[in-house]
Amino acid sequence: MNDMETQAPRPSHFASSTLPHSKSVSLRNVSKTFGDTRVLHDLSLDVHAGEFLVLLGESGCGKTTALRIIAGLESASEGSIYVGDNDVTQQLPRDRDVAMVFQSYALYPHKTVFENIAYPLIVRKRAKAEIDAAVREVAASVHLEPQLDRYPRQLSGGQRQRVALARAIVRRPAAFLMDEPLSNLDAKLRGHMRAELKHMQHELGVTTIYVTHDQIEAMTLAHRVALIDKGVLQQLDAPARIYSDPANLFVAGFIGSPPMNFLRGTLTNNRFASEGMALVADVNYHGEAVLGVRPEDCMLVTAADGEFRGHIYSVELIGDHSLVTLNVGQQQMVVKVSNMFTGEIGAEVGLRASRERVYFFDQSSGLRIRQC
């Protein structure tokens, strides 16, 4: 029952069955209203065949609703859904050729692991020999062979999750849908399963749409991330670009741990002024703005040398680095420093930020102000 057994990477069992089955998935102008509440606003997304797309956002932002609409468990109030070239908007879940892994795994408690995995094939009335071979092949690929005769209640959380995965894989669907599959696992197991999932998706080459609120999962697993806030798509980009080229305040503040520092001020004549201090800004913009810079992109200097000055509020030793929180005027900023840092609370320090790593956002709309 050792979940953590790391075995040498198995040769791909699916060489014969990967890409041809994978299809693209598209949402075109999908909106969803529950009663009086609009949960999704005109959402459009194209997931390429074979791509791992993560729908990222806070609880209640609509990402799970979007996933369920793709699956067919909810209907879209407006808009359409495409799997490959087929408009599946009116089709029942079973006809859409997608498989889903639920957050709770949704295993059938009265069936053995074998029967759970075999269920999609049994329902489609495949031959017994075919079912047997397929189930064993998939079980081997997720290291579940010894558990085939057990019942879900006899398995650990990690094993149950792999059964859910196997059940999805065995159908060779056009796309996988995953609803926060790792959230019920403990932290250590989660990290291990992330790597497993990434490897598996690469092996199978199946289009995968993955919902999570954990930005680390998003950044590590995704080919592209779709960040959603209050039912509106904020940015759809590769993780690296989401990190280094955020489209608005929400994206900038959501990705990154600890989160990006925001300083409110005014932009005039290529200068950003805030809390009585200023720095040169290479943007053509006039108005209330927000300056954003990540803690890891700042450094502490003496008060005289700093672009901004402030007093140390607290120093936290994380391990391989420390985090220093400063009061800059009425606002606060966090700076990542070396773990040898010896500043005292209350001391006056200065802060410098690398020019390329400073972002500006319009204060009212939150949109990014780009360099000219």
Added chain:
Amino acid sequence: MIRRLFVPARVDEIPIGTRVIAYGLLGLWTLVVLFPLYWMAITSFKLPIDVSNGPVYVPFIDFKPSLDAWHYIFVDLGPDTFRPYVNSLIIATSSTAAAVFLGSIAAYALARIEYRPPVAAVGLGVLMLAVVVAAVGWGGVDLRIAVAVCGALFFLLLRAIIRRARRHFANDDILFWIISQRILPPVVTVIPIYLTFKSIGLLDTRTALIITYATANVPIVVWLMFDFFASVPKEIEESAQIDGATRFAILFGIVVPLVAPGIVATGLLVLILSWNEYLFALFLSTANAQTLPLLVAAQNATRGPQWWNMSVLILIMILPVMLLTLTLQRFIVKGILVGAVKG
């Protein structure tokens, strides 16, 4: 084309065809539920001639409603109607109160205290019981003497047994025994109960029925309340224990308020059972302690069924229960469900 009726318009909606059939079936059952009640209600406003000439369905259109039957039941038969009504009220409420009280404290004790009655002691008890029965029936010994003698014997031998006993029953066994009393058909116990009450002169009294109903319903109370008590977090009681409260204080002051919904649900269920009970009343009551079910059944005896009068009686019998249940139906449903789901 017909098939299309059964395909949903949107994926998470129910197709039109299915919806029509579902509403149809539900509507049919609604009719089945309501029509007999409606029929009975309008019959109570009918004159004999309205009934015997063939069925008439709508008041004011098919026939002229009259209060004759109501008048007859309430005025002409006045005391003969009120007596059973009052009897039913008193018997139902008293026996329910007794059953809920005794059953709840027993359930609480079984949930919190560990009992270990020796098997041998229980065996001895049953033996003594059989001896009493044989002595009274066969030897003609007076009941009180037999009970006294056997009781004394029992207690004398009890000491010796407790010290030497090796096998014991546990709480689960006691619980099972109490709950399994429900399987006992009342008709098995009713004749001896009749004889007992007759010999102490309590036949045809309210007391007899109150005691009998309480006994019959204690098992249900224990069964339902046990789960409620078991689900109270022990820490609450333990902190009260540390503070020095007695078991009684803890039970009545702390635990009971927490299980109040359970008590209401159980009480309601038992009240309805007592209100509607027929068999024991049939055997044990004739005139003085006549209850409503008996009164209704008695209407059959005379000149053939007088549907109009009977309808009035049934209505006044149903209405209090219906009103009470409708206002508190949430509790009853919970009570039934706790029992069925956990039991």
Added chain:
Amino acid sequence: MQSSSHVSSPASQRRASRRSSVANWLDRQAPYVFVLPAVLLILAFSIFPLVTSAYLSLMRFSLGEGGYELKFVGMRNYVRLFSGSQQFHFVGVFRPPGIISLSVMVAAALATGWWLLSYLRSRHRSVVGAIGRLIAAASLLALVWLAANTVGHGGELGSLMVTLFYVVFGVALQFLLGLGLAYLCTLQLKGGRFFRILFFLPLMVTPVGIAYMFRMMADTAVGPLAPVWAWLGLGQISWAADPWLARIVVIIGDTWQWVPFMFLVLLAALEGTSRDQIEAAQLDGASSWRIFRDVTWPSIAPVAASAVLIRLIEAFKVVDLPNVLTNGGPGIATESMTLHAFIEWRTLNLGGASAVAYMLFFVSTIACVSFFQLVVRRARGGQS
């Protein structure tokens, strides 16, 4: 879940000693005080009468000059029920044996035999289990034999079979209807709550009242359905004069009353089914029927089994409906065993009445315990 009855920590002991010694003594007696009243009540008015009833069933009661007389007659009362003067009343009248009855018998014997053998060969067998199953199998075979030989032309049912008829068919019908209605209410239809409250209504009507209500309704001459009967040409038939029609009317009344119970319990169970599992099955491609079979049914099985058991226990005791609806008639055709006992008692045959009551006790207990062990236990065991 169970704590020991004595107070143990020193702090509480100190506080305890501050209370009066009477309160202390009472507290230590609490275990007895709480449980004994209920136990004594049950002992006095349940167990004692039970034993007395057994005793009475071995006696013959007769009224004499100065009072009553009880004469020991051994098993005579029971023998009379099975093969003596009361046989027609309890067991029924045997029909001439035919091909159908013989083949039913053989089929039942083979099926039970096979079932017993497979148990004996299974891994989990035990002595108690074997004895229990043997009793259940023997009883079942006896009842099947009885049914095969009293149902149909030339045979008459006795109160034993009539009771079983009410129990088996009544509970089955109530279960199926309750399940159907509950399932319909789980579909997202408007007015679900309205139906819930409405369907609960029949449980509140007193059984005696239900009996009269249905007598009124079933009256072929002046009942509300009279036009329907007349149109069907059945206007002159009195259902009360036909044994089977009368029994069916009793079942209709019983069903009307008890479907709400099944409905409520099964509705709660259906609503407790994991929505995720159902959706997973939908995505896996299962049709509605398959989903019900593979996901919903296993999920509600434990609750359904418990509910059926509760209903079984109560169904054996039925008396008000046959008594008031048909007075046990025509003849004895609709008499349940309880009613049979009551009628014996009316004729002052205390011994006979007790014997019938005890037979009901045996049959009821065997049936309910068997059902519990074989069905309820299994249904609950399969739950994760």
